[in-house]
Amino acid sequence: MSKPFASSADTSQKTDTLEVLADGVYALTAEGDPNVGAVEGEDFVVAIESRATPAASRDWLRILREQTDKPVRYLILTHYHAVRVLGASAFDAGDIIMSDASRDLVAERGEQDWKSEFGRMPRLAKNAEEVPGLTWPTITFAREYDIDLGGDRGKLELRFLGRGHTGGDIAVWHDKTRTLYAGDLVESKAALYTGDAYHFDWAGKTLDNVKAYRSENLIGGRGAVSRGVAETDAAVEQTRKFLNGMIEHTGRVHRAGGDLKAAFEATRDALAPEFGAWPIFEHCLPFDVQRLWDEFDGIEHPRIWTAERDREVWAKLQD
Numbered sequence: 604m605s606k607p608f609a610s611s612a613d614t615s616q617k618t619d620t621l622e623v624l625a626d627g628v629y630a631l632t633a634e635g636d637p638n639v640g641a642v643e644g645e646d647f648v649v650a651i652e653s654r655a656t657p658a659a660s661r662d663w664l665r666i667l668r669e670q671t672d673k674p675v676r677y678l679i680l681t682h683y684h685a686v687r688v689l690g691a692s693a694f695d696a697g698d699i700i701m702s703d704a705s706r707d708l709v710a711e712r713g714e715q716d717w718k719s720e721f722g723r724m725p726r727l728a729k730n731a732e733e734v735p736g737l738t739w740p741t742i743t744f745a746r747e748y749d750i751d752l753g754g755d756r757g758k759l760e761l762r763f764l765g766r767g768h769t770g771g772d773i774a775v776w777h778d779k780t781r782t783l784y785a786g787d788l789v790e791s792k793a794a795l796y797t798g799d800a801y802h803f804d805w806a807g808k809t810l811d812n813v814k815a816y817r818s819e820n821l822i823g824g825r826g827a828v829s830r831g832v833a834e835t836d837a838a839v840e841q842t843r844k845f846l847n848g849m850i851e852h853t854g855r856v857h858r859a860g861g862d863l864k865a866a867f868e869a870t871r872d873a874l875a876p877e878f879g880a881w882p883i884f885e886h887c888l889p890f891d892v893q894r895l896w897d898e899f900d901g902i903e904h905p906r907i908w909t910a911e912r913d914r915e916v917w918a919k920l921q922d
Contacts, residue, residue, distance in 0.1 A: 605918075605921075605922040606885065606921050606922070608722075608723070608913075608914065608917055609722070609723035609724065609886045609913070609917065610723055610724045610725075610726065610883060610886045611722075611723070611725060613724075613726055613886075614726055616726075617633040617634040617635065617636045618633065618634055619631055619632075619633050619662070619663070619666060620632050620633070620634075621666050621670075622828050623670070624780060624782055624820045624828065625779075625780040625782065625820075626643075627642060627643030627671070627756065628640075628642050628643075628777060628780050628782055628820075629641045629642070629667065629670065630784075630820075630822045630828050631663055631666060631667075632822075632826070632827060632828060634882075635793050635825050635826060635881075635882030635883070636727065636825065636882075637652070637654065637655075637686055637687060637727070637824060637825060638652070638822055638823065638824060638825060638826075639651065639652040639653070639654060639663050640652065640784050640822050641667055642752065642756075642759060642777055642782075643671055643673060643752070643756065644673070644676065644750075644751075644752035644753050644754075644756055645752060645753030645754035645756055646673060646753060647673050647674055647675070647676035647677075647697075647753075648667070648671060648673045648674065648675045648676065649675075649676065649677045649678075649679060649750060649752070649759060650667075650675050650677070650678045650679070650694050650696065651678075651679045651681070651775055651784045651822075652679070652680065652681060652687055652784075652786070653678065653680060653687060653688050653689065653690040653691040653693075653694065653738070654686070654687075654690040654727070655685065655686040655687075655689055655690055655720075655721070655724075655727040655728055655729070655731075656689060656690045656727075656728055656729050656730055656731055656733060656734055657690050657692050657693040657730070657733045657734065657735075658690075658693075658729045658730035658733055659690050659727065659729045659730075660690030660691070660692075660693035660694060661693045662729075664693060664694070674695075674697075675694045675695060675696045675697070676696065676697045676698070677696060677697065677698050677699075677700055677750060678691055678694045678696035678698070678699045678700070679700045679759075679761060679773075679775055679784075680699065680700065680701050680705065680738070680740070681772055681773050681774070681775070681784070681785075681786030681787070681788075681824075682701075682702075682705050682708075682768060682769045682771055682772045682773070682786055682787065683701070683705040683706075683708040683709045683712075683713065683716065683769060683771060684716060684720060684769070684787075684799075685713075685716050685717045685719075685720040685721065686720050686724060686727050687786075688709075688738040689717065689734045689737075689738055690734075691738040692734075692735050692738075698740075698741045698742050699738065699739070699740045699741050699742070700740055700741075700742045700743070700744075700748065700761065701740040701742075701743055701771070701773075702743060702744060702745070702763050702771040702772075702773050703743045703744060703745050703771070704763070704769075704770050704771030705740075705743075705769070705771035705772075705773075706739070706740050706743045706771075707771070708769065708770065708771055709737055709738070709739065711907070712907045712908075713737045713738075714737065715907050715908065715909045715910075716907075716908065717734075717737070718909065718910045719908045719909060719910050719912075719913055722910045722913060723886065723913060724886075744761070744763075745763065746762065746763045747760070747761065747762050747763070748761040749761070756779065757777060757778060757779030757780075758777075758778070759775055759776065759777055760775070760776040760777075760778065761773050761774075761775055761776075762774055762775075762776065764788070764809050764812040764813055765804055765805075765808050765809030765812055766800075766801035766804040766805065766809060767787075767788045767800060767801060767804060767805035767809040767810070768786065768787040768788055768795075768796070768797070768799070768800055768805065768824070769787075769799045769800065769905075770799075770801065770904075770905075772786055772787065772788050773786065774786060774788060774813060774816075776816060776818075780819070780820065781816075781817075781818055781819035781820065782818060782819065782820040782821075782822070783813070783816050783818035783820070783821050783822070783835070784822045785813055785821055785822065785823050785824070786823075786824050787823070787824030787825075788805070788809065788810070788813055788823075788824070788842070789810075789813060789821060789823035789824070789838050789839055789842045790823045790824055790825050790826055790838075790841075790842055790845075791821075791823045791825070791826030791827050791828070791829055791838045791841070792826045792827065792841070792881055793823075793824075793825035793826040793881050793882045793883065794845070794878055794881045794882060794883050794884035794886075794887050794888070795842065795845050795846065795887065795891065796883065796886075796887045796890065796891065797846070797849070797887070797890075797891040797894055797895065798887070798890035798891060798893070798894045798905070798908060799894065799905045799908070800891075800894055800895075800905070801898070801903075802846055802849065802850055802894075802895050802898055803850070803898070805846055806843050806846035806847055806850060810839055810842060810843050810846075813839055814835075814836060814839045814840075817832050817835075818832070818835045819831060819832065819835070820835070821834075821835040821838055821839075823838060823842075825882060825883075826838075826882075844877075845874065845878060848870070848873055848874050848878075849870055849874070849891060849892065849895055850895065851873075852866070852869045852870040852873045852874075853866040853867075853869070853870050853892055853895045853896060853899065854899060855869070856869050857896065857899040857900075863892070863893065863896050863919070863920070864919065864920060866892055866896055867888070867889060867892045867920045870888065870892050871888055874888070885921070889916050889917055889919075889920040889921050890908070890913070890916060892920070893916050893920070894906075
């Protein structure tokens with residue numbers, strides 16, 4: 604019997620949990636659904652990540668408004684994926700910030716990604732008809748950008764740490780509370796989506812750069828907040844272990860002259876005992892292995908995922 608496509612059969616609603624990490628420093632986790640966050644400035648709020656639609660973002664804002672009524676001055680988007688950016692209009696932010704590379708990816712593939720991700724994860728696309736169009740930044744930067752929070756609240760340091768989950772991921776660091784919003788560069792007990800990734804960069808120098816912060820609080824793309832340096836290190840190394848496992852087993856089949864299906868099965872069999880029960884493992888892995896196979900074939904820039912290509916790869920590997 605064929606497996607349900609991607610997360611199309613995942614219809615159970617997840618419970619949102621607000622975590623107050625320090626005065627004015629927030630994370631909202633949702634049982635393996637995408638995480639979001641916010642940091643208060645002296646007289647404004649910086650929101651970190653949107654949700655997939657304006658309606659879903661309003662659900663988050665209602666929770667945030669129980670803590671603060673300050674206006675959202677900035678919305679930081681760590682990368683371009685639709686479920687992270689298409690709810691941006693709900694924030695009424697003064698500015699929307701992305702890396703230069705993420706802005707370029709929106710231009711190159713934003714429309715296709717929108718259709719792809721809403722097809723893969725329909726439950727996240729709450730009231731999708733409200734999405735006004737692609738989300739475009741008003742501020743972009745190549746490698747670094749700082750936001751002064753005012754008063755004694757410190758600053759946020761936005762940094763491009765290297766190619767990883769996509770070619771444009773950024774992390775957000777609040778030195779005053781030793782808090783790192785890592786986006787999908789790190790997951791905590793949730794499977795990695797690597798369909799647009801640079802696996803070798805990510806597993807090496809990029810994660811080294813993330814780990815170098817020695818953060819006391821780390822909010823990854825999915826899963827629980829990691830607290831204390833030991834836990835944040837473990838989250839980084841768990842992410843690296845997933846990547847290196849893929850590289851090892853897909854690479855072995857590729858070097859032996861095998862085919863994509865054999866690489867997928869070898870990688871799934873190797874990773875499933877440790878990672879298989881984690882959120883979106885079965886959903887992600889076909890797309891992950893296809894992208895990694897492309898890298899082994901010398902295709903540096905990720906091919907664009909369309910709704911049609913999604914189904915073709917799924918049928919080839921998971922059916």
